[in-house]
Amino acid sequence: MTSGPVWHPFTQHALQPDAISIARAAGAWLEATDGRRILDAISSWWVVTHGHRHPRIIDAIKKQADALDQVIFAGFTHDPAEELAARLTQRIGLPHAFFSDSGSTAVEVALKMALGFWRNQGINRTRIIALEHAYHGDTIGTMSAGARGIFNAPYDPLLFDVIRLPFPNRGDEDKTLTALKAATADGRAAALIVEPLILGAGGMLTYAPETLRAMAAICQQSQTLFIADEVMTGFGRTGTLLACHQAGITPDILCLAKGITGGSLPLAVTLASTSIFEAHYSEDRRKTFFHSSSYTANPIACAAAVANLNVWDQEPVQERITQIAQWQREMSEGLQTNPRFSDMRLCGTIAAFDLRVADEGYLASIGPKLYDYFLSRGLLLRPLGNTIYIMPPYCITRDELSRIYDAIRDAADHFGARI
Ligand SMILES: Cc1ncc(COP(=O)(O)O)c(C=O)c1O
Structure with a gap:
């Protein structure tokens, strides 16, 4: 964890004083200076396409x-x-x-x-x-x-x-x-x-x-x-x-x-x-x-x-993208029937859905809790309030994607009593 003179974007420093210091990245993974490995499930703010350090x-x-x-x-x-x-x-x-x-x-x-x-x-x-x-x-x-x-x-x-x-x-x-x-x-x-x-x-x-x-x-x-x-x-x-x-x-x-x-x-x-x-x-x-x-x-x-x-x-980029879209369709099916989720959206490699909460929207109180929970599971997911989305780099494997879905399902159960 670091704290210092840096003023981070879209960050309320009063609530989130420390940023995770990343030393290296490869493929779909970030490696923190403290040794933690984090799966980059949002392509580092939607920029990384083929994976880090192609x-x-x-x-x-x-x-x-x-x-x-x-x-x-x-x-x-x-x-x-x-x-x-x-x-x-x-x-x-x-x-x-x-x-x-x-x-x-x-x-x-x-x-x-x-x-x-x-x-x-x-x-x-x-x-x-x-x-x-x-x-x-x-x-x-x-x-x-x-x-x-x-x-x-x-x-x-x-x-x-x-x-x-x-x-x-x-x-x-x-x-x-x-x-x-x-x-x-x-x-x-x-x-x-x-x-x-x-x-x-x-x-x-x-x-x-x-x-x-x-x-x-x-x-x-x-x-x-x-x-x-x-x-x-x-x-x-x-x-x-x-x-x-x-x-x-x-x-x-x-x-x-x-x-x-x-x-x-x-x-x-x-x-x-x-x-x-x-x-x-x-x-x-x-x-x-x-x-x-x-x-x-x-x-x-x-x-x-x-x-x-x-x-x-x-490289077979189009094939990778089509494959990810297919996995997203398959893996999101379980969430479609889960009453804790609503409004499933699929668009190519992107999947998004809302967690049912009392206070919806960008400032939904569940947002930061979900973020922390996912990090504790070694995942970078950054929900937009109660909207959880997955936008992975195209090198993600089936197992890695499935790990993301497991964590999302578990998060809904974990916070279940409070939503
Ligand atoms: C559709 C769209 N337009 C513009 C921007 C701004 O891009 P940047 O953050 O590189 O300035 C974004 C960033 O997320 C975006 O999603």
Whole structure:
């Protein structure tokens, strides 16, 4: 255990003064400095895809570090960024790649591109449309697009208004689509931003590919830009490389981060259509896309991302993902009939369900107790209040996954008297 000057993210230090110090990681496992081994059942905040320290990715990082560590990316370029951009744009079908360094910045960039697209054409479209329960990051713009609540209440005076669509709960999808039609009818909306198929931090809430497709179609009809935030869903989490693939759609703007380097280094990319790029392409310098971060397209991070694409091309990643989705279906069956659980959600490699408690929601008192209980069982699971979810790296074995389900069942029994 450590305590010191570090201020940890999403951590109430008054209640959780000590962080677990991790010395090493390999595959699905973390190893603490005190020798404990912890199974990383949430891929270290949804970033690690193939497992910690995948050899191809680590080799690429070492090689690149020996050649070029960092260079300004305005007016300069380098092979790892060029190769990565070429392969991503070709694979995803959006021709322009803008680099940044986190999911939040990828989304900020997307929102700025959407606004710039309209303004540079002299068209007054400034409204952003977003989904109820959305989470797009922790910067001011991304918090504005995200749901309002305890996460961002202190910053509310700084957040801009968005048009909020009701979440497309199963059976209620028409309400969402009708609201989207209304929001786009007067031609003033700049863009709709969504997390495709599953909303992450908002509670692992799922909706159908048909609904995603219908939202994209309404946007197309009304010439509203469609932004897919695939920061969490990208790189296989939902069972396909991108969640958008399951709906057969290509958005105007697509945000990727987390799994882009296999979860090894911070990097993000915002992919954009030809028309988004062309709206910023001008001899008038005022139409420049004014955005950068110092570490934009860091060469080592780009090399890690190229290696990640090689893993996708040369290893049976899709088979692993399909296998995990199958195991999740099988193993979650027992919980579906267990009265302590409700609202089973399965989406590719992700499984989520709610523990029935009196005080539901992110601040449900059971949340920290579950977290501690799982740690005592050697598992990193970080429930969102009373919502327990499993989002494992793709190297997880059947036995390891089954161990997670055992602990979840036992936790429900353990806390049974109190729920
Ligand atoms: C859908 C989505 N968008 C954006 C973000 C923000 O990413 P980052 O934490 O890398 O800024 C997250 C993070 O969880 C996310 O799930």
